[in-house]
Amino acid sequence: MDPLNILKEYFGYESFRRGQQELIEGIIDNKDVLGIMPTSGGKSLCYQIPSIIMDGVTIVISPLISLMKDQVDSLGELGIEATYINSTLTVAEQRKRIADIENNKYKLVYVAPERLNSMEFLSLCNRVKIPLVAIDEAHCISQWGHDFRPSYKEIPRFINRLNNRPVVGAFTATATKEIIVDIKELLSLDNPLEILTGFDRENLYFHVERSIDKKKFLIDYLKNKNDKSGIIYCSTRKEVEGVCHYLNEHGLKAGIYHGGMGSAERQESQEDFLYDKKLIMVATNAFGMGIDKSNVRFVIHYNIPKNMEAYYQEAGRAGRDGEDSDCIVLFSPQDVVKQKYIIQQNQMNPDREALLYRNLQYLVDYCHTNECLRKRILEYFGEIETIDKCGNCSNCLDDREYEDITIDAQKVLSCVYRMEEKYGTTLVAQVLKGSRNKKVLNFGLDKITTYGIIKDKTEKEIKQLILYLVAEDFLKLTESKFPVVRLTSKSIDVLKGKEKVFRKVQKRETVKEDIIVHEELFNELRELRMEISTKNGVPPYIVFSDSTLKDMCKYLPTTKEEMVNIKGVGNKKLESYGDRFILVIADYKDRTGAETEVKAIKSSDNSGKIKTHIITYNMYKEGRSLEEIANEREVTEGTILNHLVKCYEEDKEVDWSSMVDKDLEERISAAIDEVGAEYLKPIKEQLPDEISYEDIKKVLYKRIYSS
Ligand code: ADP
Ligand code: MG
Ligand code: ZN
Numbered sequence: 001m002d003p004l005n006i007l008k009e010y011f012g013y014e015s016f017r018r019g020q021q022e023l024i025e026g027i028i029d030n031k032d033v034l035g036i037m038p039t040s041g042g043k044s045l046c047y048q049i050p051s052i053i054m055d056g057v058t059i060v061i062s063p064l065i066s067l068m069k070d071q072v073d074s075l076g077e078l079g080i081e082a083t084y085i086n087s088t089l090t091v092a093e094q095r096k097r098i099a100d101i102e103n104n105k106y107k108l109v110y111v112a113p114e115r116l117n118s119m120e121f122l123s124l125c126n127r128v129k130i131p132l133v134a135i136d137e138a139h140c141i142s143q144w145g146h147d148f149r150p151s152y153k154e155i156p157r158f159i160n161r162l163n164n165r166p167v168v169g170a171f172t173a174t175a176t177k178e179i180i181v182d183i184k185e186l187l188s189l190d191n192p193l194e195i196l197t198g199f200d201r202e203n204l205y206f207h208v209e210r211s212i213d214k215k216k217f218l219i220d221y222l223k224n225k226n227d228k229s230g231i232i233y234c235s236t237r238k239e240v241e242g243v244c245h246y247l248n249e250h251g252l253k254a255g256i257y258h259g260g261m262g263s264a265e266r267q268e269s270q271e272d273f274l275y276d277k278k279l280i281m282v283a284t285n286a287f288g289m290g291i292d293k294s295n296v297r298f299v300i301h302y303n304i305p306k307n308m309e310a311y312y313q314e315a316g317r318a319g320r321d322g323e324d325s326d327c328i329v330l331f332s333p334q335d336v337v338k339q340k341y342i343i344q345q346n347q348m349n350p351d352r353e354a355l356l357y358r359n360l361q362y363l364v365d366y367c368h369t370n371e372c373l374r375k376r377i378l379e380y381f382g383e384i385e386t387i388d389k390c391g392n393c394s395n396c397l398d399d400r401e402y403e404d405i406t407i408d409a410q411k412v413l414s415c416v417y418r419m420e421e422k423y424g425t426t427l428v429a430q431v432l433k434g435s436r437n438k439k440v441l442n443f444g445l446d447k448i449t450t451y452g453i454i455k456d457k458t459e460k461e462i463k464q465l466i467l468y469l470v471a472e473d474f475l476k477l478t479e480s481k482f483p484v485v486r487l488t489s490k491s492i493d494v495l496k497g498k499e500k501v502f503r504k505v506q507k508r509e510t511v512k513e514d515i516i517v518h519e520e521l522f523n524e525l526r527e528l529r530m531e532i533s534t535k536n537g538v539p540p541y542i543v544f545s546d547s548t549l550k551d552m553c554k555y556l557p558t559t560k561e562e563m564v565n566i567k568g569v570g571n572k573k574l575e576s577y578g579d580r581f582i583l584v585i586a587d588y589k590d591r592t593g594a595e596t597e598v599k600a601i602k603s604s605d606n607s608g609k610i611k612t613h614i615i616t617y618n619m620y621k622e623g624r625s626l627e628e629i630a631n632e633r634e635v636t637e638g639t640i641l642n643h644l645v646k647c648y649e650e651d652k653e654v655d656w657s658s659m660v661d662k663d664l665e666e667r668i669s670a671a672i673d674e675v676g677a678e679y680l681k682p683i684k685e686q687l688p689d690e691i692s693y694e695d696i697k698k699v700l701y702k703r704i705y706s707s
Helices: 003-011 020-028 043-053 065-077 091-102 113-117 119-125 150-160 177-186 214-223 237-249 263-274 308-315 333-345 350-368 373-380 406-418 425-433 438-442 459-471 489-495 519-536 546-555 560-564 571-592 612-621 626-633 637-649 662-675 680-686 693-705
Strands: 033-036 058-061 082-085 108-111 132-135 167-172 193-196 204-210 229-233 254-257 280-283 296-301 325-331 401-404 475-477 485-487 502-505
Touching (some): 003 043, 003 571, 020 167, 033 043, 033 177, 043 058, 043 167, 065 108, 065 571, 091 119, 108 113, 113 119, 132 150, 167 177, 204 350, 214 237, 237 254, 308 373, 325 350, 406 459, 406 475, 406 485, 406 489, 459 475, 612 626, 612 637, 637 693
Parallel strands (some): 058 108, 229 296, 254 280
Antiparallel strands (some): 475 485
């Protein structure tokens, strides 16, 4: 069978995602590969499909024992023979599996890197045929990354000790230069085929909240999310426990996970989450590496993580099934102070420290920008060709008005001044409010002129106002354990009335309601899924993902032919459960007279709504100019260009040869020849101002695509 057939028949997907096919073909051609794709980009398929095609058993090295069972179960559901060997098994069970491996029972064996030290395992590996060693989360081998695992260093030694060197495939979601270099070198990849796909995840909605009451936000947000599963990340154990407690008090059931818990306890908590017994997980970053739960609908960062890379990896755990999901950061300046404090505590060389500060700052800037958030993320990952406005982030969708809060700001600033820049946010807020708090009185702060000058706000609101001013750089917090509020150079201008302060008001409902057709049926299908899940001991999403169930509701399949056309239904699952789901759907149709207007035809991944780039393409095909399309769609020409690139990559016809006129093209070409094509900015600088980035890009595309 060829890779595409396997994708259809076993996995029930109709087309490959970016990069998958190349990587799979590379492996089958006996080339080492390095696949760099975002979280949920579909890396697993890239070694699973070759393992089915190639003779022998593929070894998969994966850092987390807790995940192996899940992966093996998933494969079992798809009709692919796989197993794992790790320390959770009894010695007798390990022996049995080893014997089965020798008898060619399995196509894939998952192990943790520690296993590679075992002589017994090594000798097994030299008795069976191993066409491929796949290294998942390969960045774990690099010290530069955020989840370095010393045991990953065992991998090259293991490979060297094999009698026949297998193909080596490494996979990661990390695109940092240093780490990529490390992976290639440390794993001694042999002239690898390197595929780096785009990092965009269209189904993720990015959202930043600054200076808000975080707990209140959580409650409001989660109220609208009944039945939805999600993760809330906090930076410390204490914070995890606090947030969880607060949620429980408000009637929201949540599990917790952090490094301070025993391993059995952690395991249980993780399972409750995976099996949808508890929908919300409050956790530190100890939770989730490789969490493959596909229906995580939101990832909220209650505190910022240490850098953009960690953020995107954690946030990327939302929406693995391709359905719309939210990635929200609740920013507060104190958290930045905390992160800086952590950096200071770890004595390290100045270069590394500077790097950590820079990486943190990128994330802080992300939290403050008014530009498209997705653009900021993609730029971080080195994508120069990014959108200007994605239309699916809190900045792109923000239509709030600015309110002038200069007067209140002046009151706060002068109070900080009168208090001699010696106290923290709470005390400043209390003084402004005119609190009779003991501390206030003891320090004699009720005597200063700014005491009680903001009466119409609660103490909490005042505190948020202070934090807002910090976030906007009108005040700052010292980097110490108990941060003190200080004035900044910007404060003076505000106090003198030279600069005004604005703040956005009139919050819109940020939470998008997602519409499920035939919700009642959806619930029935979920019940059936839960029943099967419980009976077979696999998490519900392994039976079918939410998006598969939604498609069933949309297309109401009642025959096997119709059912197999649903995304995520392959032959094995059709055989195992198809009939039972068909029965429920047929019954629902009888009962309600529901009919679908459309038939499911497996099309590309992420079916459903017409994608924005396709809308552009249709207009383009009508012969309209890029400028016209941009005007009508109210986006920039750059965005339209990006749409066309995407279409082109999906094999649609785009004529790159006639995008710019000859004369202009020659001038731009000359500039490119002069400074190279790697970066846009130097090219632009070579040229007169009226030549736009878009023109340059058009010429670049022509060079790439019509040669
Ligand atoms: P990661 O790159 O993070 O390891 P996974 O391999 O776990 O990602 O894949 C994420 C999800 O995407 C899984 O649910 C997987 O079944 C799904 N997926 C992978 N490839 C495709 C495809 N070609 N079409 C549709 N869904 C896919
Ligand atoms: Mg993975
Ligand atoms: Zn955006």
